[in-house]
Amino acid sequence: GDGAAPPSLAAESAECVGRGSPVPLHLAFAVPDHPWVDSADGADVRIAMTVGAMGAGEGRLLTVTDEREGGGDGLEVITAERGGVIHADLTIGANVSSSKQLLANSGLSSMGFMLAGSGFIVAPEEAARLESNAPIKPYRNGRDLTDRPRGVLLIDLFGHTAEEVRARWPATYQWVLERVKPERDHNNRPRLREQWWIFAEPRKTLRAALFGLDRYIATVETAKHRCFQFLDASIAPDHKLIAIAIDDAFALGVFSSRVHGLWALAAGGWLGVGNDPVYNKSRCFETFPFPAATPEQQTRIRELAEQIDAHRKRQQALHAELTLTGMYNVLEKLKVSLPMTAKERAIHEMGLVSVLKSLHDELDAAVLAAYGWNDAPSDEAILERLVALNAERAAEEAAGQVRWLRPAFQHPEQPQPTQAEMGLSRPTHSAPSAAKKGGTSPSPPPATKQRLPWPNTLPEQVAAVARVLAETRAPLAEADLAARFTGKGPWKKRLPQLLDTLVALGRARMLEDGRWMG
Structure with missing residues (x-):
């Protein structure tokens, strides 16, 4: 091994x-x-x-x-x-191993999708031969982040039955049937044989946490350098990535700081011949106490984090051979003033690594200030203070005070994007439908004669569609569903995407004839 x-x-x-x-x-x-x-x-x-x-x-x-x-x-x-x-x-x-997992950080981090079938991965030219509206999305693994993206795509059929896939996207169905099912037929796990068109680990909780976000934070589980970056929400993460469902650059800044880097090294493990650090989300993220930063401090950290993320992506876009690993190898040499090879000097110029270092230096200072640690603490002192702060936060949580990182999503009384806020909970009562009365109409009349106004925000739109499906209690064609609403602009074009989202959340399913039920 x-x-x-x-x-x-x-x-x-x-x-x-x-x-x-x-x-x-x-x-x-x-x-x-x-x-x-x-x-x-x-x-x-x-x-x-x-x-x-x-x-x-x-x-x-x-x-x-x-x-x-x-x-x-x-x-x-x-x-x-x-x-x-x-x-x-x-x-x-510092006894980092004594730290407790914090509720404040719960429900936000997850490993990415485990496929158990290479046939789910397609090249762009292969995807072009499949249906244009098939659930195919960009895909990233660890090497895509530390090196250069391969540009591959991923077929993600989670939330659909095999019959639904065959009826709606026959070419995609055939692709997976021929390239995934033969491998799954020999799998020892019954579920993987029976649900051969679904990833081995489709990460339902991650999907729910990412819902409504335009971007999320990702890091490679095992990597030489602990780098965090924003990924577009359309990108599917591989199981070797740790995805953190936060879109706030303040969190990205804290993750990218010396403070969190020290904690991740001390709390995580090591793996492989290269002895690379492993980011164990349960120990590295869920125990980590964030600073109680002022609004001004948060703004400064956000600005620096956005600049770091944009700087790296901009320089990589300009230079096809430039990698994150290469940039941070050079940055480490700059920190200790070691001489660079000719290759490293070239990386330094392409990546503008001295600029990157100055941004990180400013970020480190800003994060230390947010913790109130302006006395130039040593690495050991930082770890000791984090252990003490973890114990303090754990005591606060035991007393009922939780400093939620995403309160609107995590808070038990006001969860988003599920249940009360999105209206995805099952109603305690519903209006009578044609199906209940013994009617056979495939598209029953609305429960109310008044058409509903089309909401403005994405969460409200999903909530409204879910509510109509749940209250109707009978299959609805997409056109009949659209007829329940009134609005201006091309809002109907969003219905397929919203329905797919509800499928992923377990709140909708498509029948073989193409109609929908809640």
Whole structure:
């Protein structure tokens, strides 16, 4: 293999030895991350090593500072030693592993779609041969973000039955039938065999969280550099991306700061021969306490975050060979004033990396100011303060005060875009319909003679369509549904998109004859 479990797992296993025992244990010795090379079987992995001892106490922590090619098959490993209480995540100092998940951050982050079928991915020229209104969208994986986008698209049939797909998009149905179903027929999971046209993990909660947003924040789960960026809401994320359903550049700025970068490194894991950091959303994001910034501080952080995101995208658009990894490799050299190779100097010029560095420096200062930490704290001090702030926020939440990141979406009493705000909850009563009275009309008359005004905002439009479908209790053709509303402009063109959204949210389905039900 080319990787190992995060070192924290080994430490937690060591910690578990003492659980339930009348005699406490402590870690007397630990190496959190060490290379393991075995030429006999080709193993090239990372391991953690621990030694437990009875009672409470301090221990010796060895960290690898350098790895060099040895004379034989192994590596020469240089370590540094530190003494103190060794925490469950095999660190000394700030006890990041003790941090609690916060309600304030809940329900917003998710891994992207897991496909279990490469046939869902299509090139633009292949998609051009399928229906123009088929649910096909841009698709990004980790390499698309760190390197260059491949430009591929994704067929996303979530929310539709196979019969619906065949009736509405026959060419798309045949494409998936021929390229996905044969692979799924041999899958060990019954659901994947039976629902062969649907992704293995379609992420219903992510779809609901992204609804109504024009963009969201994404980061690559395992990457050398922890970069966050905005993606257009039309882009489908791969399961190796962590998608965060927030469109506010203030959040992007905090994520992109030194403060969050330190927390992500300390709270996350490591993977692969390259020993790249892993962004575990449960530990890196859901435990992270955001600053209680003033409106002025939020505005400044937003401005800098937008500039950083725009700068990188602009320079990449100008230079086809420019990558995020390349830019941040050079930025790291600039931070420590190391000499650059000719290739790195070229990247520096194409990416205007000194400009990027100055923006990050200003962002780091702005985020520290938002926390009230203007004393140039060390990395260790920042982590200790974040641990303390996490405990403070957890205590606040236990007392009923939650600092929601997206209160309109997350707040239990005023959820958006679901239930009360969007009107997607099932009504407790509905107007009588032709179907209830025994009629056979495929398109029953409106529950009221008055046509409804077409709402102005997207959430209101979805709510109105969902309400009509739910109250009618009988199939409606798209034209009959449109006849329930009155409005100006080309509002009817949005109906197919709104219906697809309701399908994704589980609030609508299309019958074989093309009519719709709630």
